[in-house]
Amino acid sequence: xxxxxxxxxxxxxxxxxxxxxxxxxxxxxxxxxxxxxxxxxxxxxxxxxxxxxxxxxxxxxxxxxxxxxxxxxxxxxxxxxxxxxxxxxxxxxxxxxxxxxxxxxxxxxxxxxxxxxxxxxxxxxxxxxxxxxxxxxxxxxxxxxxxxxxxxxxxxxxxxxxxxxxxxxxxxxxxxxxxxxxxxxxxxxxxxxxxxxxxxxxxxxxxxxxxxxxxxxxxxxxxxxxxxxxxxxxxxxxxxxxxxxxxxxxxxxxxxxxxxxxxxxxxxxxxxxxxxxxxxxxxxxxxxxxxxxxxxxxxxxx
Numbered sequence: 001x002x003x004x005x006x007x008x009x010x011x012x013x014x015x016x017x018x019x020x021x022x023x024x025x026x027x028x029x030x031x032x033x034x035x036x037x038x039x040x041x042x043x044x045x046x047x048x049x050x051x052x053x054x055x056x057x058x059x060x061x062x063x064x065x066x067x068x069x070x071x072x073x074x075x076x077x078x079x080x081x082x083x084x085x086x087x088x089x090x091x092x093x094x095x096x097x098x099x100x101x102x103x104x105x106x107x108x109x110x111x112x113x114x115x116x117x118x119x120x121x122x123x124x125x126x127x128x129x130x131x132x133x134x135x136x137x138x139x140x141x142x143x144x145x146x147x148x149x150x151x152x153x154x155x156x157x158x159x160x161x162x163x164x165x166x167x168x169x170x171x172x173x174x175x176x177x178x179x180x181x182x183x184x185x186x187x188x189x190x191x192x193x194x195x196x197x198x199x200x201x202x203x204x205x206x207x208x209x210x211x212x213x214x215x216x217x218x219x220x221x222x223x224x225x226x227x228x229x230x231x232x233x234x235x236x237x238x239x240x241x242x243x244x245x246x247x248x249x250x251x252x253x254x255x256x257x258x259x260x261x262x263x264x265x266x267x268x269x270x271x272x273x274x275x276x277x278x279x280x281x282x283x284x285x286x287x288x289x290x291x292x293x294x295x296x297x298x299x300x301x302x
Contacts, residue, residue, distance in 0.1 A: 024286025026101035037090040037098075044079040044086055046100045049290045053096025060089045068093065072294040073132075077125050078181065079103040080110070080287065081188075099290065101283045109284065115276045116268070119192050121284070123219055123268060124248070124291050126150075126185040127241035131298040134234065138301060146232070149224075150182045150239030186239045189219055195266040197221070206242070206257035214253050216267045217243035223263030228256040229302050235260065244268055245295035248277075248288055255302075 017030035028051070031037060037048070040060050048055075050073050057067045057075065066088055069075055075090065080103040110118040130148050137146045179187070189195070198218070200206060206225065207214055220240045227234040227242070236242070246253045247270045277288065 021099055021286070023282065024099055024101060024290070025106075025281060025283030026099050026286060029098050029100045031092045031096045031098070033092055033094045033096075035092050035096075037092065038076075038086050040086050040089045042086045044076060044082070044084050045104060046102050047074060047076050047079050047287060048090075049074045049099040049101075049294075051097045051099055054093040055090055055096060055098075056093055057088050057090050072290075072297055074128065074287075074291055074294065080106050081122065081125070082184075083107060099286065101286060103283075106281065106283045106287075109281055116194055116273055117276060117280070117284070119189055119194055119266075120244070120268065120273055120277070121287065122185050122189055123217070123241050123244050123266075124288060124295075126182060126189070126219070126239060127244050128291055128295055129182045129185070130236075130240055131245075131295045134302060135298045147235035147237065148240055149237030150186050151180070182239060186219075189266060190221060192266075195219075195268065198265050198267045200225075200259040200263040200265070202259055202261045204259045206259065207253060207255070214243040214247060214270060216269055217241065217247055217273075218268065219266040221264045221266060224260040225263055226258050226260050229254065231302060234302070243270075245292040245299075247273065249292040249296055251296050 015029045015031050015035075017028075019028050021028050026046075031053075037055065050069055050071055052071060054068060054070045055073075055075065056065045057069065058065045076086075078084065078087075080101075083104075110121060133148050134146055198216075200223075206218065218241070220236060220238055220242070222238060225236045225240065225242070227236050242255075242257060243253050245251070277285070
């Protein structure tokens with residue numbers, strides 16, 4: 001993919017405007033067209049959510065554009081979960097405003113939390129990966145049956161998942177620790193001792209189109225679920241997250257879900273999650289709110 005914007009040497013090194021966003025614990029930051037937001041190798045110290053405009057993620061060595069992100073998209077999620085350094089560079093395509101949330105204190109808070117906060121954030125980011133993937137499939141294909149699965153993670157036992165996660169953390173100096181962000185998120189959830197597992201038999205319904213809420217959200221570990229919306233149907237496999245953004249945003253769940261085969265899930269108990277996030281840090285509250293809103297917006301086309 002060719003670059004859609006070129007860095008302008010005449011642009012200031014700093015953003016055009018910054019102002020506090022008190023309800024999110026972050027800042028509203030305005031950039032000029034073609035302005036670099038961060039470079040590959042910079043410290044991963046903030047999560048960014050695009051409020052207006054668009055951003056391209058690119059490889060500075062080759063100049064190739066990896067992805068173009070529009071309004072509502074978030075990027076830099078590894079900053080809150082992993083820290084480290086940026087694996088790619090990012091620059092604006094046009095005039096762009098982002099919500100930027102510094103993540104060092106948030107990462108420390110998540111690491112110290114003994115409840116469900118960290119697996120909730122990891123699950124929500126994984127649901128956002130799923131929503132973005134399905135959205136791209138829908139926009140690029142006329143096929144009646146779309147699917148999502150985190151590659152390479154099918155039928156991994158908990159012990160195998162923990163071993164693979166340990167091997168990833170043992171790698172030094174490699175991008176994404178040798179795994180995609182989706183793989184890292186799923187492996188960390190699978191290794192978590194804070195979530196219970198559940199089983200659904202082939203043909204069993206997980207929920208229906210009642211338009212109401214769910215008692216639990218789910219992360220699929222093994223097996224495959226058929227999801228039917230008002231528009232079409234989907235095959236959702238390992239790594240799919242169902243119902244979490246809806247619960248966090250108080251949005252009715254409108255898909256009908258049934259197990260295509262025997263399905264193992266991680267169970268995210270909604271009442272306990274909502275109770276646990278009451279009064280949380282504004283930065284994490286902003287991440288949950290904006291990420292959930294983006295997922296719901298994407299799913300309106302599903």
